[in-house]
Amino acid sequence: MVRVFLLCVALLASSGVPAQSGSGETYQPASGQPGKDVVWVPTPYPLIEKMLDMAQVTPQDYVMDLGSGDGRNIIMAAKRGARALGVEYNPEMVELSRRTAAKEGVSDKARFVQGDMFEADVSQATVLALFLLPDNLRRLTPKFQSQLKPGTRLVMNGFPIPEWAPDVTEQATGDCANWCTSHLYYAPAKVGGSWRLGQGTLRFEQNFQMLSGTLNKTPISDARLKGEEISFTVGDTQYVGRVNGNAMSGETKGPRPEQWKATRLGNDH
DSSP states (O other), rough: OOHHHHHHHHHHTTOOOOOOOOOOGGGOOOOBBOOOOSBBOOOOOHHHHHHHHHHHOOTEEEEESSSOSSHHHHHHHHHTTTTEEEEEOOOHHHHHHHHHHHHTTTTTEEEEEOOOOOOOTTOHHHHHEOOOOOHHHHHHHHHHHHHHOTTOOOEEEEEOOOTOOOEEEEOOOSSTTTOOEEEEEOOOOOEEEEEEEEEEEEEEEETTTEEEEEETTEEEEEEEEEEEEEEETTTTTTEEEEEETTTEEEEEEESSOOOEEEOHHHHHH
């Protein structure tokens, strides 16, 4: 898919359509124009709607876009009542985004700042709506893991995050040109390590939202996270519950349904 994307960029670059590099009210970006870390190709509006629908954006959300371009992701999120912030390196794009937000009547919700997306603080975001290349996403993944609160939704246009399997992938309908796929992720709680469950020891190996491990010497199966929600199976018993820092609790489903609690052991974090 990266090759296809780069081919599209090459075709745009060779089409004779130059980027408009004027200033002030005359500035208009051109699809395929180069940026600091990625060329700018606008996300089709039907796909933005799909991305925001998948993330279930509400007025209670704080939406961020890294490399926000002309601001359309942020402006559409603001139209849903969410507070939203776009981080964009190109100052002309930032000014264009601000003008557009004012014209659309959402300047009170949609903010734009000039800055490097790799330096941005995303810790307050409840939703990230992004259109970036795999190399950009790979570089940002440690930030996603260290800064995002469990349950934060990440929606991607086209490219999934490398090595991180999406929780949901859907297609937009309507006039979405070449970009119609959206990938949704939930930032998972951190549960890797050892836990005390009753009189036993529960051990997790974690790869993003996917889990493996053992309860004492019995392997667990069907184990995964959705934000702070956790589920795993031991033998014929399924455990479902919620993680809260160094504790988790819930109920079992199986021959003998009951409540369960687990606490983190030692310095495992």
